[in-house]
Amino acid sequence: MSVVAIVDMGIGNLRSVEKAIERASDEARVAWQALITSDPDVVARADKVVVPGQGAFRDCAAALGPGPGGLGGAVRSQIDRGTPFLGICLGLQALFESSEESPGSAGLALFAGTNVRLPDGRRDEVTGEALKIPHMGWNRIELSGDAHPYLVAAGGEGTYFYFTHSYHAVPGDLSLLAATARHGPMSITAAVARANVFASQFHPEKSQGAGLRLLAAFLKS
Numbered sequence: 001m002s003v004v005a006i007v008d009m010g011i012g013n014l015r016s017v018e019k020a021i022e023r024a025s026d027e028a029r030v031a032w033q034a035l036i037t038s039d040p041d042v043v044a045r046a047d048k049v050v051v052p053g054q055g056a057f058r059d060c061a062a063a064l065g066p067g068p069g070g071l072g073g074a075v076r077s078q079i080d081r082g083t084p085f086l087g088i089c090l091g092l093q094a095l096f097e098s099s100e101e102s103p104g105s106a107g108l109a110l111f112a113g114t115n116v117r118l119p120d121g122r123r124d125e126v127t128g129e130a131l132k133i134p135h136m137g138w139n140r141i142e143l144s145g146d147a148h149p150y151l152v153a154a155g156g157e158g159t160y161f162y163f164t165h166s167y168h169a170v171p172g173d174l175s176l177l178a179a180t181a182r183h184g185p186m187s188i189t190a191a192v193a194r195a196n197v198f199a200s201q202f203h204p205e206k207s208q209g210a211g212l213r214l215l216a217a218f219l220k221s
Helices: 015-028 040-045 057-063 071-080 150-153 208-220
Strands: 001-006 032-037 047-049 087-089 113-117 135-143 161-163 167-171 177-183 186-194 198-201
Touching: 001 040, 015 208, 032 040, 040 057, 040 071, 047 071, 071 087, 135 186, 150 208, 161 177, 161 186, 161 208, 167 186, 177 208
Parallel strands: 001 032, 001 047, 047 087, 087 198
Antiparallel strands: 113 167, 135 161, 135 177, 177 186, 186 198
């Protein structure tokens, strides 16, 4: 049976991701084993790789730190060889060089760019109410560039996904953007993609039907 490695960085509850992938496997009608692991060798042998995460960028950077024998090295090697990769929330932010959350902590630097904090003091353009940070709740996505097949399968333009975060990625290359979302007057990076890499700031595992459709598309790719 083909294996989806869910990379365990010691932060966050990964069971919801595991269960969502198992449900998506049933929906996709393909047999996949979702395996939570912190073993670089298991990650290196997997058929697909998922890096989810909730928590501090510092802890994520430490878990995916430098060195060919560690988790970071295994993830990089898999991406380099073309293995389908899915990053979720902190798993998206870790693809970039740095984060305002943890100055001095280095991400995987797969892409140029950094993660910045959503600014305080902004107000909803319609209601005038102060926007809360962290940004938590359901938001519609707006597709960027060529519509990514995972997002099309999930429902396409205007589909709602669930977000919970205080930081978002600002890519150095805007062609990486696969989708954005609005939080009041702010435009938020909702998803990035390039070749075999797709990552979302939103949580597919918490996004009900749309999230399951996205995960099923990932499994079938």
